[in-house]
Amino acid sequence: MTSTHYDVAIIGAGPGGYVAAIRAAQRGAKVAIVEKQYMGGTCLNVGCIPSKAMLHIAETLHNLSSIEELGITLPQPPVFNMNKAVAFKDKVVKRMTSGVSTLMKGNNVDVFDGLGSVDASRTVTVTKDGNTQQFSADKVILANGSVPFIPSMPGVDGDKVMNSDTCWNLPKTPESLICVGGGVIGIELACMFEALGTKVTILEMLPNVLAPVDEEVRKLLVRIMGKRGINIVTNAKVESIVDENGLKKVQTTTDKGEQSFSAEYVLMAVSRRPNTSGLEQLMEQGLDTDRGRVRVNDNLETNLPGIYAIGDLIHGAGLAHVASMEGEIAADNATGHPAIMNYDVVPNPIYTFPEIASVGLTEAAAREKYSEIRVERFPWSAIGKAVAIGETEGFTKVIIGKYGEFLGAHIIGPDATNLITEYSLAMRGELTVDEVEETIHPHPTLSEGLREAVLAAEGHPIHIPPRQAARAR
Amino acid sequence: MTSTHYDVAIIGAGPGGYVAAIRAAQRGAKVAIVEKQYMGGTCLNVGCIPSKAMLHIAETLHNLSSIEELGITLPQPPVFNMNKAVAFKDKVVKRMTSGVSTLMKGNNVDVFDGLGSVDASRTVTVTKDGNTQQFSADKVILANGSVPFIPSMPGVDGDKVMNSDTCWNLPKTPESLICVGGGVIGIELACMFEALGTKVTILEMLPNVLAPVDEEVRKLLVRIMGKRGINIVTNAKVESIVDENGLKKVQTTTDKGEQSFSAEYVLMAVSRRPNTSGLEQLMEQGLDTDRGRVRVNDNLETNLPGIYAIGDLIHGAGLAHVASMEGEIAADNATGHPAIMNYDVVPNPIYTFPEIASVGLTEAAAREKYSEIRVERFPWSAIGKAVAIGETEGFTKVIIGKYGEFLGAHIIGPDATNLITEYSLAMRGELTVDEVEETIHPHPTLSEGLREAVLAAEGHPIHIPPRQAARAR
């Protein structure tokens, strides 16, 4: 089955690597993929998929608290069992990861189990339990991904200090948790634990959590999370973690001086770093990197001929769908179908309650870049479907350029992560507000809010009074 | 406040009429709207909105039955209270209908409470409790909507025989229900009552329920409804309803001869008819109609100059979003901004569990019309988000023409009614499969399934094995 030469070899079977493998095989190439730990990578094992399965459970539990007003009474309060929840999550993960294995088989991709290391002549050495295997390849795609970055500080490797690799199989819901880091991963996990019954504190070093998110959207989310009892502390630099009275005590320097916070668990979620294990040889041979991340050109090729790189290894976006699209593009290039990776339209989904999703520029960035823009928002409270399902918090916000093009769009509210695709498609397909306006949006759906935001930006929304529209503008 | 002459007068404040009023006012016109019964029409009072609020409750109840596998235990079974559910529904309806009143005020539209009748000289007479008011208008938009069509047959006006105007305020969940008619309204209400605990039988005269829906989609829904215990009987012509042993007995002629079915309640949902009350004078003066529906041209103008007609009054689509778009177009025309109503891209949402949504042609229709088409489907079971939320039944199906254009698209599965907008926008904006393929769809979302269906149609789906893709093709 396995061979000593391949058209394309791929290191790492995350959403970058396994998608590249499938695409390359579909292009007719003989493909090998090397994976040292788990099929599906971070995303399927300790990232997107387990987090969304657990968030689904968390949200279901959360929604039970308002079920009474629907006329459904729970005679006794629901009981949450972490072990069963973890079993559900494991089932979901298992199904998806074994799906990846099936896809490898179905596409005739040879899978090598072990640590892959590569040299500039594109010889791949696979090491597993002291045994090695070797093969050569015409092209190599590096998809080594990333791992949690754990800053070195006293106490950080102690007991009950977790990270996003190790927080998925807790025996029971933590009483309390301190989340160090208020980026997307930290915020999502904070929302999850809170809904499962944990008292959560978020410590963020910067002046804002979710710094890259549009300010207005971010502010509303912070308000909602605050109402729910999540304590968000910004400008707080974590210095050390010590044990005190059976709790973890996190010591910080804040703008108000030294402050400390105590909880049963600490979750380190400050950032992720590229996973360069197996790239040592290439580095020595001159692989170009930029602060640890592999540098590539528009075709996703590195400075070493025939060696491509994709996914979390190459940039800080840290998004699975970007890794996958890069996988498709790199595979196309590696199989002689020239293609360029385009980063103009990258949607950013955030799975809080309510969800957030955005694409393109924030309002601040758009104002800096363009002189003539229109910015408008439309509230979910004016959308029939949102009212009918009792989810009226949030809004859709669009930023429109002078040609009627979409410069950016931001949604905070139910189903935002699915809905954003309409705007992404409009941007990528070079459609203007006119085409969105002309498109009949079904009633009653949340998607109506996206058309209404466009109508609002055009100065004639239907479902908000003209004064409100004018004021908002 | 009120005047004796208006630029535009509108009869009926449903989603056709009230949207027309807002748009006309935004165009600078002095606008009057006449409503005899309730602001928001069928849609907000006894149609889309109450049905979706009740369906939300029904779906919530339905989902509780599989909550255990998420690790959430209900120590005692949930108790459903119809009165409280109805109160929730009433609150939603109230909020939306008073929203319409606010919008009328905000846009300076004069609202006349009463039955409006119109003549060809565009004089409008409003009658309420024997009092009349009169005003003239440059343009009139007829938006009288529709009402349930109740076929005349023995027993049809008896006790416990309901229709979609009268089924919303039941004191408790019916033990059992016979739904006469398997169109969209019948099927949605059947799903709703079943989830609330009613034993439901659907009687349909045609060989299929949901006849206009793509066959494959329809068949899957019928299978799912069957598994849930809904009894669907087709080719059954209802002849009479009689009382027997405290139940309603519905007598039918089927292809297997005479058959009768008994239940506590009967729901008549065979179809709707245009509401022509107030149009008597216009009819006499030659208003052109076609089987009861008012005939209009591309600008939505009737054969009588200056008189437009929109919504359920003019055609059989019976969709609120079509009525609203027609409202915008008619208002544009009535205020001197020529516009044409385009019916090429009309999404059709159906709120079953799971949901159905489609746009464009069915496979059968496309095969008849075009020689070169590609048809492909992609299952939800291969989408991470669907697996993570435990909703894997169903698929997305696309029908692609020789230019890569979308001829039709059909979704059965979670959130279908929101998701369909991506395809609608692609059709309306004349985008091809290439633009959808190039658009990065966020992970993990259901919207990924829409891109995958397109990839499948292009012969290179990522998340289904090539053999499965080939077989499906």
Added chain:
Amino acid sequence: TQRPPHPNRTQATPVARRMAREFNIDIATITGSGHAGRVRTEDVQQAIARLTAPKETITSNA
């Protein structure tokens, strides 16, 4: 709304482009009826009809 055409936007819809390519019609020769003058399939279809119509029609249109 009338607005200037976006300098970077392709001046025909993607379906219109593919259709024109099949009939070897230069998109630039077609007047667009879409927003900001974008060429739509309808416009291409009309151009095709003119091309495939009898000679007189072509000359009278030229």
